[in-house]
Amino acid sequence: MSIVSLVKCEDYGQKKVDxxxxxxLELIGGLGSIIDTGQRVMLKVNILNADRPEKAVTTHPALLRSVIRCVKEVGGEAVVGEASGIAYEDTERAWQVSGLKKAAQEEGADVINFQKVQKVENPKNRMIPTLHIAKEVLSSDAVISLPKLKTHNFTLFTGAIKNLYGCIPGFRKKELHRLAPRPEEFAELMVDIFSAIKPKLAVMDGIVGMEGDGPAAGxxxxxxxxxxxxxxxALDAAASYIIGYNPLDVDITRVAAERDLGKANIDEIEVKGTPLDEVKIDDYELSSSINVLLKKAPGFILFILRFLAPLLLKVEPLVDPLKCTGCGACLEHCPTGAMNMASNYPVIDRKKCIKCFCCQEFCLERAVGIQYNWLARKLQM
Ligand code: SF4
Ligand code: SF4
Structure with missing residues (x-):
């Protein structure tokens, strides 16, 4: 049995969040049972891109402040780290806009924009035998993941484990995406990263989550x-259950459980505090990408669709020229080089596109939408 604590918190008033x-933390035995005095504790926030807190893209600064305070109370040294987008300068801007840099500094925690890497052998993954993980993460005494509860158009759901992708600095994220283009392969990769980092704890910001086209355009x-x-x-399983997923449909959660790294079956999770079903939301809008549609299809249809999906279902990124400013951020983040700035806005080479929706994720103008064909729309209903 794994223990997950669940506490209601209606808004980001600092006192309430504290x-x-x-x-x-008390409900899971107290932070003092996890962190020792004098330990350097890396708080891994989610700063996907330069969005303000109310957009629900990034971990809220109020949650970060509370966790820093708790770490200091048990005698730990809190540091806050992230490598958000692809370019290092993007991360710096995102730190500012998200309010997380200010929160960390005012609470007396150092802020680290991950750049230096340490190699970690990853022999079980033939495609990716070496990982390059932020040095400061691996040298910390403890890592705490502070994710935002969000849907995700590629992985269905993003939580405590997916948040660790930001421990891969800079352009390496893009290269890894290219090497693991399918959701199942990407899940294996994420679990490799999770196994290498071995976080001791996660505290999730589920006060205001993101629904629909997460992790940024929802x-x-x-x-x-x-x-x-x-x-x-277990935390990811519980959170995804609250918003209406079968936790085992989320590949990252399923793969992690199959590798015995935690419990994904709700029956094997003891929830302390508020019962899961008391906060479960029946009409939470889940992701609408092809990966989600395939999960919804039952039995033999799923089997057939796996092979025929590329022919029958069209769920593709589409740039809206009226919203596009031509900034080029989507081109920078596209792992397969499927985008070209042919005119004033990007055009997508459909043969190269792996439908990872990174272009949608990193477009601050929300100019990248999703287009569906008739069958895909029917399956959505
Ligand atoms: S689609 Fe978005 S990210 Fe891409 S060039 Fe246009 S505004 Fe920039
Ligand atoms: S065009 Fe967009 S969805 Fe397609 S591979 Fe590039 S980033 Fe991914």
């Missing part, structure tokens, strides 16, 4: 919860 985070949605657990697999 109380809820403290309670969530809409904020009130969920009103904070979750904490030493088992990141």
């Amino acid at each position: 109380e809820a985070v403290r309670r969530s 809409s904020p949605r009130q969920v009103g919860v904070i979750l904490a657990s030493r088992d990141l697999v």
